[in-house]
Amino acid sequence: MSTSGAPKIVIIGGGIIGCTTAYYLSRRFGSRVTLLEASKHGVAQGASGKAGGLVAKWAYPKELVNVSFHEHVALAEEHGGSSRWGWRYVNCGSWEGRAGISGDADPGASGGVSRKKSLEKTLGLTDGGVTKNARRKKTRLPDDLRWISESLTDSYSPMAATGHTAQVYPYEFTASMLELAGANGVEFVTGQATSIEIGDDTGDEPGRRVTGVEYRDPYTGAAKTILASHVILAAGAWSPTLLPQADLPIAATRAHSITLQPRSGVIISPYVLFTEIKLPPTPDDRLTDASPEIYARPNNEVYACGPGDDSPLPDTVDDVQIDEGACDSILKHVSSVSLELRQAKVDRRQACFLPTVSKGGGPIIGEAGNVAKGLIIATGHTCWGICNAPGTARAITELVEHGEIRCANLRQLHPSRFI
Known part of the structure; x- marks a missing residue:
């Protein structure tokens, strides 16, 4: 060249x-x-x-x-x-459980009108040591993971070895x-x-x-x-x-997320959780579930995101629109399994487009x-x-x-x- x-x-x-x-x-x-x-x-x-x-x-x-x-x-x-961009190693685990902390709205509600799309973030786990389909044991949560409900937990398992997951x-x-x-x-x-x-x-x-x-x-x-x-x-x-x-061949997937600031005195230990939450049945008795990702951050902030959708790509990044219903769903889902997150303040509601090779x-x-x-x-x-x-x-x-x-x-x- x-x-x-x-x-x-x-x-x-x-x-x-x-x-x-x-x-x-x-x-x-x-x-x-x-x-x-x-x-x-x-x-x-x-x-x-x-x-x-x-x-x-x-x-x-x-x-x-x-x-x-x-x-x-x-x-x-x-x-x-x-200190400059929050680099640190974190624990990463798969959590399965049930929604059980009630709120003012139905935690099974799903905002937005666009078709939900998996972001397939755990696809990489199909290669090598720990796979996303690894055998899971019913077990108590790690001793320092206290910001998610133990009584609502069905299973927890590490997804990667220590030192294999970090964040910024x-x-x-x-x-x-x-x-x-x-x-x-x-x-x-x-x-x-x-x-x-x-x-x-x-x-x-x-x-x-x-x-x-x-x-x-x-x-x-x-x-x-x-x-x-x-x-x-x-x-x-x-x-x-x-x-x-x-x-x-680049397709655009819109993804929503929120950030939360827990109440004073609440300590959010350094874990990234890929969740599977069993939600209450809908009025027509249809069982539903949700899979938000939850990230603890070094400043005690919590980031959570949900599935993507196929909303049309706008002209520029400054024109991206937020579906408030999609953000509400993320908040309801994570609040249904953690009292600490239910009591936290929402700092940001945001949306972005991910580039995916089609x-x-x-x-x-x-x-x-x-x-x-x-x-x-x-x-x-x-x-x-x-x-x-x-x-x-x-x-x-x-x-x-x-x-x-x-x-x-x-x-x-x-x-x-x-x-």
């Missing part, structure tokens, strides 16, 4: 993938890197600021996770991640990556990318090559262009809109040379964008610098498999 002279790199997308990649590239190319973000509110306004922040060795795809987890550890050690504050991690990149000379530009410019390669190798990115100035509405020898498409669920000629796995990482030389795709990370961002960033940096990815064999993620 070499070009004459030093590369000029434009990254489209100020989420976790774009910002982390900007930092990794900045250590080699400094001010020759520009990050373009559509939101008027800055970086991490989508999934990267509203995710749970889970980092796991048992995530997927394995070839990327094996690089990324190590990079997370190294970043936290080098830049004070524990996703917004703080993303913002820190941009800050570190900026200190190395990366330019941050606010504007909505409208097209990736492609022209004939004037070098030794014939073909098509990226020449820049056109974007719309959010304040004047004027069309502007940033020249580039390399364009990294990391716009998450919005990535296909910039490659209409490639039919990029055929053949993913994410998609590599040079799309069949479209244009210098065009690098980095999207489709589903619910594991926070976890796999550093590995993705390292791979892309190697690709730009050396013309090949050296840290792992990512052939199964190459764009040629998908477009």
Whole structure:
């Protein structure tokens, strides 16, 4: 992928993938890197600021996770991640039980009108040691897991070995990556990318090559262009809109979440729980259940999320709408199994869109040379964008610098498999 002279790199997308990649590239190319973000509110306004922040060795795809987890550890050690973005190891377990703490509303209610979709976050557990279908014993909860009802618990089992699951504050991690990149000379530009410019390669190798990115100035509405020898498409669920000629197979899944602040004096021990809650029968005697994920955070905050839905993707991340009913359902479900969470204050209700590869796995990482030389795709990370961002960033940096990815064999993620 070499070009004459030093590369000029434009990254489209100020989420976790774009910002982390900007930092990794900045250590080699400094001010020759520009990050373009559509939101008027800055970086991490989508999934990267509203995710749970889970980092796991048992995530997927394995070839990327094996690089990324190590990079997370190294970043936290080098830049004070524990204080800067909440890096810490956490316990992770599967909890099954019954809704039994009553509230003002039916805990079985499900908000929203869109079809529910599983986020399949535990898919990675089908590989290796602990599987999501592992035999579970009826057992008491761990001694320090006191913020979920023991009397409502049917079973609890660890999902991963100690040291195999960690977490970060996703917004703080993303913002820190941009800050570190900026200190190395990366330019941050606010504007909505409208097209990736492609022209004939004037070098030794014939073909098509990226020449820049056109974007719309959010304040004047004027069309502007940033020249580039390399364009990294990391716009998450919005990535296909910039490659209409490639039919990029990225589907958008809307996901809702809430954050809770427990009452003063309540201590939330460091656990991430994947739950299966048996709900009371509906009026027509139909049994229902719910599977919210619950994350304890270092500042005693609790994050909880529910299933996704197929709501249409809006024009920009600033236009994402929240379905209050979906947030209500998450709150009712987690409140039905924990008095501490029922008595907690809701701090935030939020929604975001996750980019999912609609055929053949993913994410998609590599040079799309069949479209244009210098065009690098980095999207489709589903619910594991926070976890796999550093590995993705390292791979892309190697690709730009050396013309090949050296840290792992990512052939199964190459764009040629998908477009």
